[in-house]
Amino acid sequence: MPELAVLFAALAVLLGLARLAGRAMARLGQPAVLGEILCGVALAPAGQVLPAPVESTLTSIAQLGLVLFLFTAGARLAPSMTAAHLKAAVIPALGALLVPLAMGAVLAGWLARRHAPAGTGPFVVFAAAAVAVTALPVLARILAERGLLDDVAGRRALSAAAVTDVAAWALLAIAAASLHGWSSTSSLPAVAALAVLPVLARARIGRWVARLSPPSATVVLVAAACAAAAATDAAGLHPAIGAFFAGAVLGHAVPVIEPAALVAPAGSLLAPLYFVLVGRTVDLGGFDVALAAETATIVAVAVAGKYGGAYLGARLAGVPPHPAGVFAALMNTRGVTELVFVSIGLGLGVIDSAFYTAMVVMALVTTAMTGPLLTRLSRQREGV
Template identity: 40%
Template sequence: MILVMARVAGRIAHRLGQPAVIGEIVGGLLLGPTLFQGALAHTLFPTDIRPYLSALANLGLVLFMFVVGYEVDFGRLRGCGRIAVGTVLGSAVVPFALGALLALHLLRERHPASRAGFILFIAVAVSVTAFPVLARILTDRRMSGTWLGTIALSSAAVCDLVAWSALAAVQVLAGTAGQSPWWVLLIVPYAVVLITRGRPLLERALRGGGPEGPASAGSLAVVLIGLLVSAAVTQALGLHFVLGAFLFGLVMPRGEGTGLKDVLLPRVQFTTTLLLPVYFIVAGLNVDLSRIGASGLWDLGLILAVAVTGKFAGTWLGARSQGLPARRSAVLATLMNTRGLTELIALSVGLQIGLLDGGLYSEMVVMAVVTTVMTGPLLRCFARPGDREPVRQE
């Protein structure tokens, strides 16, 4: 049923000019407690089966975050020059500052586990750009590989790195299940070992994966084992397991000239296609929009205003400061305002570590959906055929 829902909702979203993942997210929310006072959710997903759904959803998250890290291509940064730098600074600093001010306002009626962690988390949450959804939108709009598309993807990759690093700091501030915060600092030597020792070992293991090379079952097994171990290590250190999966994807050898990436990604993405709809259901079970009162609507409007204004204005100003024309800066700002699934994952971390309550989590999920839905219509307003020009070197 979940897979049928995802397929139907994805097709509807695609016909409306939206990425399929938006339909899947909205479908997951509608199957939650929002409709019929939760009767539909309790009938379809009884309490005793929800832990099993969560296990499948977590496995899907691990694979998805691996793909996100694996698709980060630092080679794109070459040739983007100062405009990419201006875009990154504007799309990170401005929404971060506005998000911190928003957090101070939200703190007046809330008492999270850590005030400092809450402020940092809200600032990070409104600064996120969804790299995978952005890549899909660029492909659908035939802007993948264009100059503007390359700058947007490069900037989104850097923003993702900053966001997930800041999220690790948030977990330290919020406390980690009774562990000493200093224990979390072991993530630094772990990352160093993974880069300096793990990557060469992976290259040798994947090169000798068998007669089929990177296409062999042995190569896939090596990758999956390493991925799950990395996720388990970060969880053992008191951080969320998605950080370990993302880090493992970053250090994976790209195998230029061997076809390694072209072989591995479709196999992993097929699995995420099966498991991510389960995550949307699990996330939707925590969202009850029917209980948002007048104060919740006010907070939701404020969250949307801060998220859209901060990301759009920050990116626009950053690009304009480096000489990009106003309209093309608006196209870039529209692309960077995309949040989607990456935002949902970050929000789930905040919910699990006690920084978000149910009401605020629901409002932030709505913000993630609305800002992603905005991308298509705004692109139709600002984009022109000339924006599909190929990458140029500066």
């Protein structure tokens, strides 16, 4: 069979399976991404059954889906990054960021001897940031489903998640740059200029893009996402980093056209393919007793650091106990952001496949526990 026919057939099968698995998980009250990841895990034992060129093309298409997905995630951050929202969320956000960062760094120092192929320094920075991540896209979806998107608690959680995620992505960029002995930082001024330029010309860009038809505006935004991805990739970082920050910048620069809404359909179509391929890279065959113990420790530290730090920060900000508990449960959601984060770390060579598997398990556990935990807190408030 011609390779092009194999490629299209593989796309049809993988996207179809991803959709079915996502819907099945959604019916259980869980995010669809959990089903997409588990679909990939189920396919992993089959190994590489497709020709190498087809596998390579699928990976490239999945990477495009990742770039568009993270551009959308960055654009969705913009409304939560206003001065008023950040002022109300700064103390809770610091608790949700600094405590898991510190606990993650201590944990990484212990794990580095087994799982740091590129050295202890980049591994510790990466692992600490990975523990501190909150999944903003999944968080927004959970808030919308529970009618909390416009609630004070919902806005607080979104703003705090924006702060923690921007900090985590910045740390990922630092870890990536350090892999090259900081030689790649010679290219970082160009990347910074690419990110700052839309801000400096905000009014002009806003007026120009606002005059475009939705299809034309979509093309401009997708081109911007790809250009930013190419810039950070050329700088020795990961293309997804550029896409994320470009989305955050353009979300502020041209809010009138809602960049996230225009680009989201393309990202939603291709991103499931990426998460299926992420699941295929999970090596459950290497899950020995030592890795199982490390995974349990990672999950415990991640939950204690994120939930405890977020709760402490909210209480210090004067939030009552119950809303502080809801805030902490929401901030503990890792979801797709964590999965993307650790897959980038694996691709950069900062972590090994065993640590990657453990972090995927942690992401799945912390995401799956969010819904039941929120339901339990809701029943406690109602006295059920």
